[in-house]
Amino acid sequence: MQHNSGQDRPFGPRSACGLDFGTSNSTLGIHGSSGPHLVALEGAHVAVPSAVFFAAEAGAKLLIGREAVAAYIEGIDGRLMRSLKSILGSALIDERTAVYRRRIRFSEVIGLFLEALKRRAEVAQDAPLDAVVMGRPVHFVDDDEAGDRHAEETLRTVAEAIGFREVSFQYEPVAAALDFERRHVSGEKIAIVADIGGGTSDFTVVRLTGGTGERDERGSDILANGGARLGGTDFDRQLSMRTFMPGFGYRSPMKRGDIEVPSAPYWDLSTWSSVHQLYDPKRLAELREVRFDAREPALIDRLMRVVETRRGHSVLIAVEEAKIALSDRERVETPLSWVAPGFGVEATRVDFEDSARALCDRLGNTARACVAQAGLTSGDVDFVFFTGGTSQMPSVRTAILSQFDNAAAIDGDRFGAVGLGLTIEARRRYG
Incomplete structure (x- = not known):
């Protein structure tokens, strides 16, 4: 894992942070007098x-997080963008996207979001943040x-552009292991960390020895990634396309x-990173032609209603909520009367x-292969x-x-373990 040593000057523990930029949610942590903690950012x-x-109104401030989603749901004229991390590693990252009267690179959008998090954390602690350990998946x-x-x-370039003088990375499941270790482990154990996020799934086989999270180096304890x-x-996409x-x-x-x-x-309407492509006027013209030749035009009318009102994210949000609800329930009803009555x-x-x-099979196979890569058998694993x-x-x-x-x-x-682990690592590297 690369480490950017940067400036020679020392960093105090409160000038460094751990930043977990996630596909669905993000956190930022600092190490204070009482230990690592996540900053309340919203x-x-x-x-x-x-x-x-991005609101269409000239001069309107950029909204992030819950405020961004709420503005979209309330029908304020503008452009919502979610799952920004999923663009990293794709051809889209260097392209520009239309945000009303201007075009902006996707990497700049990520920068605006992360800059807002950094600024809020600096206000909360009343001090600048100069160094960061950022989480990254094992494979973008x-x-x-x-x-x-x-x-x-x-991601490094974005972090430097928003003011971080020191930027380094740690695998997200390794960071989660650091938080896990300080909470749950006594004695030597073997664990596989399963970090199943919004856009990536990462596994790390790690040797844990409780109370050693502050050791300078843990490289020999990371057995496989x-x-x-x-x-x-x-x-989400599978549920959307199926149901x-x-x-x-x-x-x-x-x-x-x-x-x-x-x-x-339908694939575009089921994919966070490409739903905006439906709003191209050419796509709507194509849908009108499809409607004319469709045996059930009323169904196409529903699709056109979503496109004409630019409400694709509303459908994606409804799908996501149904997916979450199905973790606890056998059946979920989702009303979509705004699309068509009833x-x-x-x-x-x-x-x-x-x-x-x-x-699911792919996740199970990936976990098993990770343990085999470590030279272990399934029976050697004490914790998942x-x-x-x-x-x-x-x-x-x-x-x-x-x-x-x-x-x-x-x-x-679920949403804090990686950020806390990155904060522990930030203290080790820059504290």
């Missing part, structure tokens, strides 16, 4: 949704070392009868888990430490735990 909330809202991009390096360097560019947004999109015309027949309506708009979608856990089975919002899905937990019969499952702070 009211009393320490976890901020990774979202920005699967099987693409050049793309992975480019993603990290983009593995991961996949697979996370909560992929499960929600048919109500908008997905897989419905054209008048010819032997072909279905084009599927591309329209709604029923989702069941059985259907959802069936549609997502391949994703779960963190990340997607780790609460029953099917995800089952798929991973089934690989380790003798391991105890322990849950960390």
Whole structure:
């Protein structure tokens, strides 16, 4: 893992921070007199949704987090962008996107969001932040070392541009292990940290020895790392395509009868990073042509209503909420009367888990391969430490735990464990 030594001057523990820039939520932590803690960045909330809202009104301030989502839901004219981290490592990161009267690089959008977090933390502690340990997934991009390096360097450049003089990185599951160790471990244990986030899933096999989180180096304790560019947004997409999109015309027949309506708009409507592409006037013109030739034009009318009102994120939010609800319930009803009177979608856990089975299998296989990479067997693992919002899905937990019969499952702070671990690491490196 690269470490940027930067300036020669020493850093006090309160001038450094740990920053967990997540696909769904982000946190920032500092190490104070009472130990590491996450800063309340949005009211009393320490976890901020990774979202920005650009209002159409000239001179309007940039909104982030819950305020950004609320402005969109309230119907304020503007552009909502979520799951910003998923753009890292993709071809989109160096491209510009339209934000009303200007075009802005996606990397600049990430910078605006992270700068807002940094500024709020500095106000909260009444001191500047000069150094940061940023979390990163084991793989920003699967099987693409050049793309992975480019993603990290983009994030480094963004961090330096917003005022951090020292920037270094730590794998997110390693950071989670540091927080886990100080809370749960006495004696030497072997754990696999399963950090299942919004955009990536990362695994680290680590040797834990309670009370040693402040040791200078832990490299020999990190036995293996593995991961996949697979996370909560992929499960959202499966639920959307299986249960929600048919109500908008997905897989419905054209008048010819032997072909279905084009599927591309439905994939865009089910993907956080590409939903905005539907709002191109050319796409709406194409939908009108599809409607004319569709056997069930009323279904296409629903899709066109979403596109015409630029409410694609409202559909994605509804899908995400249904996914979360299915962790505790067998069936969820989602009213969508704003699309069409009386329209709604029923989702069941059985259907959802069936549609997502391949994703769960991939997570289980990745966890098992990570342990094998460490030269261990499944029976050597004492703990499976779960963190990340997607780790609460029953099917995800089952798929991973089934690989380790003798391991105890322990849950960390779903949205805070990585940030706290990065803060511990920031103290070690810069304190």
